[in-house]
Amino acid sequence: QxxxxxxxxxxxxxxxxxxxxxxxxxxxxxxxxxxxRGLVKPEREKLRQQAIAIHRDSRGSAGARTIAGQLNQLGENVGRYKAASLMRDAGLISNQPRKHRYKIANDES
Missing domain, CATH: 1.10.10 (Arc Repressor Mutant, subunit A)
Structure with a gap:
């Protein structure tokens, strides 16, 4: 920085x-x-811990939009950009599962 x-x-x-x-x-x-630089804001730390819990409960698949939506359901006023910032601070990365792909069958006639 x-x-x-x-x-x-x-x-x-x-x-x-x-x-x-x-x-x-x-x-x-x-x-x-x-x-x-050394000050810890308790409200932001609480939001960060909630974001970590939401991400963990989703087995790592929750992204910023999902976390923001879940925090809003819990009564917190958080947008997706703030959720992304919380994720960045906590080192969280959304890991979506891969889509299922069908194998192409070999034509053995």
Whole structure:
């Protein structure tokens, strides 16, 4: 991530301004991310745990739309993009089962 790279490269206060300009990141955003990087948001963590449970119950086949729908049924207001973000944070990947394919029979007459 760019914020981590700027933090690594900058050990002086003057170079932060130049690096943020180089990477086209506002300095206020850089400092905001430094201040809030270790905070855990309990509401988001609860949603993430629910998404993990839904994904596990579907044996790994639930995607962002399914997870969003199930969370909405549970009373949470979650769209598919937020569900996709929760999946990304938890490292979940939808694994749909393959479609059944028929073998082509050899004509032995």
């Amino acid at each position: 760019t914020i981590a790279l700027i933090e690594l490269l900058s050990r002086e206060q003057n170079i932060v301004k130049q690096l943020c300009h180089l990477f086209e990141i506002p300095r206020s955003s850089y400092h905001y991310h430094l201040k809030h």
